[in-house]
Amino acid sequence: KNEVEQSPQNLTAQEGEFITINCSYSVGISALHWLQQHPGGGIVSLFMLSSGKKKHGRLIATINIQEKHSSLHITASHPRDSAVYICAVNRGSQGNLIFGKGTKLSVKP
Amino acid sequence: EAGVTQSPTHLIKTRGQQATLRCSPISGHTSVYWYQQALGLGLQFLLWYDEGEERNRGNFPPRFSGRQFPNYSSELNVNALELEDSALYLCASSFRGSSADTQYFGPGTRLTVL
Numbered sequence: 001k002n003e004v005e006q007s008p009q010n011l012t013a014q015e016g017e018f019i020t021i022n023c024s025y026s027v028g029i030s031a032l033h034w035l036q037q038h039p040g041g042g043i044v045s046l047f048m049l050s051s052g053k054k055k056h057g058r059l060i061a062t063i064n065i066q067e068k069h070s071s072l073h074i075t076a077s078h079p080r081d082s083a084v085y086i087c088a089v090n091r092g093s094q095g096n097l098i099f100g101k102g103t104k105l106s107v108k109p
Numbered sequence: 110e111a112g113v114t115q116s117p118t119h120l121i122k123t124r125g126q127q128a129t130l131r132c133s134p135i136s137g138h139t140s141v142y143w144y145q146q147a148l149g150l151g152l153q154f155l156l157w158y159d160e161g162e163e164r165n166r167g168n169f170p171p172r173f174s175g176r177q178f179p180n181y182s183s184e185l186n187v188n189a190l191e192l193e194d195s196a197l198y199l200c201a202s203s204f205r206g207s208s209a210d211t212q213y214f215g216p217g218t219r220l221t222v223l
Contacts, residue, residue, distance in 0.1 A: 096165050
């Protein structure tokens with residue numbers, strides 16, 4: 001079993017829809033990251049969380065440490081949000097990341 | 110401020126050869142991470158360097174090695190290349206080696222082994 005699990009694997013939405021991507025982990029962590037990868041490979045860090053909730057524009061990330069679960073929400077989705085969204089964690093005090101397999105999001109106009 | 114840079118962008122090698130990939134972190138960052146993204150396998154952690162020392166290593170064979178130079182740039186070497194080493198190799202840097210730091214990713218080197 002992977003230490004970091006994401007769902008769904010693939011997600012297709014219509015422009016304007018509210019989107020939720022889920023991440024569960026099975027190890028002790030010090031931080032959880034949400035990353036965005038566009039076609040071509042470039043990766044951008046969206047959020048780093050150790051507790052609570054963070055918001056940036058139309059993106060919201062939450063984490064529940066007790067339940068070992070995080071969600072990434074996108075409000076008013078847009079075709080430019082189409083990308084792979086990856087959940088990753090720092091295990092304990094380690095600096096390196098452990099990754100989920102990613103969620104491929106496609107937003108149709 | 111310049112981001113993380115990687116060279117070369119693409120690299121084509123044949124089985125058994127050696128490949129060298131390079132990474133320059135963001136100025137002021139001391140930690141460099143190497144990750145492999147093979148088709149269909151997702152991102153996997155390879156190596157972590159901080160202040161010139163190897164801090165952690167992923168589940169990869171010893172023919173994957175690297176080093177970090179005094180200016181904090183880093184090199185990943187892959188010896189005795191195998192077909193399954195074909196992948197996108199991503200380098201990331203952070204201010205320190207703390208798990209509280211955001212990692213900034215480079216554009217990657219796409220290695221193709223023929």
